[in-house]
Amino acid sequence: MARQESLNVSSSPARRRGGRKPTISREQILRAAEKFAPEELSIPALAGSLGVTHAGIYHYFSSRAELVAAIAAHASRQLEPPPPGPWEDWLVEVAFVLRGHFSQFASTADLAAIGTSVTFAPLVEALLRVMRDAGFTIRQAGDASELIASCALGGAVVLQRPNFDAAALVEDLQVAEDSPVHELAASAVDDDADAAFRRRLAVVVAGLKASLEAPTAS
Amino acid sequence: MARQESLNVSSSPARRRGGRKPTISREQILRAAEKFAPEELSIPALAGSLGVTHAGIYHYFSSRAELVAAIAAHASRQLEPPPPGPWEDWLVEVAFVLRGHFSQFASTADLAAIGTSVTFAPLVEALLRVMRDAGFTIRQAGDASELIASCALGGAVVLQRPNFDAAALVEDLQVAEDSPVHELAASAVDDDADAAFRRRLAVVVAGLKASLEAPTAS
Known part of the structure; x- marks a missing residue:
């Protein structure tokens, strides 16, 4: 839990949105996103596959571009x-x-x-x-x-x-x-x-x- | 004429506004697109500014990425x-x-x-x-x-x-x-x-x- 918090803070502090705490971690999103063919990866498709709302993804990644950058870094x-x-x-x-x-x-x-x-x-x-x-x-x-x-x-x-x-x-x-x-x-x-x-x-x-x-x- | 015919085919008349044929050239699209701030450039915004349908743009550029590439090349x-x-x-x-x-x-x-x-x-x-x-x-x-x-x-x-x-x-x-x-x-x-x-x-x-x-x- 502490690890997730620090991950959140260090990843994209400026983009972090308020609101409810998401039920999914940044790592879980990245692991799921890596399974997509790059050209088929979209925030809606990813949210759908994970059974979370778009907001659950946007909590960690402000755009598809930022998500792809994180996958590439990983x-x-x-x-x-x-x-x-x-x-x-x-x-x-x-x-x-x-x-x-x-x-x-x-x-x-x-x-x-x-x-x-x-x-x-x-x-x-x-x-x-x-x-x-x-x-x-x-x-x-x-x-x-x-x-x-x-x-x-x-x-x-x-x-x-x-x-x-x-x-x-x-x-x-x-x-x-x-x-x-x-x-x-x-x-x-x-x-x-x-x-x-x-x-x-x-x-x-x-x-x-x-x-x-x-x-x-x- | 041949070019306009194919333009019509690739657009959906039912969805077109104003009933005007999207008679526009690749150069006209590029010139208009160059005036956008890159982060504000989108096919819908560009089509709106030119008074043509999305299909009028897609006739020449299959995606926003292709459009940006053409602007960069120009x-x-x-x-x-x-x-x-x-x-x-x-x-x-x-x-x-x-x-x-x-x-x-x-x-x-x-x-x-x-x-x-x-x-x-x-x-x-x-x-x-x-x-x-x-x-x-x-x-x-x-x-x-x-x-x-x-x-x-x-x-x-x-x-x-x-x-x-x-x-x-x-x-x-x-x-x-x-x-x-x-x-x-x-x-x-x-x-x-x-x-x-x-x-x-x-x-x-x-x-x-x-x-x-x-x-x-x-």
Whole structure:
């Protein structure tokens, strides 16, 4: 009971509504919500499945967006850190894990909600440890964490457009004939999403390596 | 004419008000939608302001999410490339422009919609040109574009939590005492969002520089 109270207070104090005490906990709602396909999740559907009023849900979550954000945050706490290895390779594996996490919610949650969903998840904690052990400062480690998460966000966007036809879009937009966009669209035809993701991560890793070797590292 | 016919089919005459055909173009809808505060934009509100039925809007946009994506894509075509300069500095300025663009829609559009909104916008075209001129291959230039956009996405997430209290969250999550998360939260107290964004971009730029100098650049 005490636990539920503190959960309520710490989760969304500003949104907490007055009125009767709900007969359901925040955890019970989250567990039920996780069973829905994201696109079928709605406050009325969830309330119906739990046999509570809409107000019972709104007591904890002010909107569907907030609910999806909480589900994503909860899911992020289950993300498994990859097995130990050299930090350069390990970071890349973390990026793939995070990309999978973001992809899961990319079309159902707004950017702000998804992006903050892994803040201080165990995976991020493991990343900070690995980077510290490799000799990075805590600020550099935090920056690395943000960069890897950013790449994962971008990678999730790419995965959302598996049948993206660059050539058709270029034609549609009537891009000038001498534009490098044509060349890029042509080179994208035989480009694999995973290979491209790995290439981009290699650039970030190279940049991190350079900052580790820089004498002014602070 | 064909277009109007299909409009009629997709709307329900019985539910339409005023008996006027919803003769409206996609552009007219977008122009009207852009005038709404994002959080106040809804299909019913938009249809009301235009004096058309919901079906008139749904003819062009299957959901509010799709409408917001189209607004974001349209807005991305107005983004001004920064004044010319060395590619290293210029890329950073582009990232700031993109971060502003993504921030504008971060809390109203899903990740997939926002992320794809700048595909082949003039700003991206300018970026490809600048990178090509600096000696990068088209694929490296495309990767640079994706990386800068990814950083901008991540940067927009950070801007969405201006009053984010890392220390309170750490306490709330009951993170172990020896966790580097405590140190990171402490170091974040006097960290400025723009300065952090610039630091992270510097890592990407350093990585790009390394790939430009690598003999195996292809």
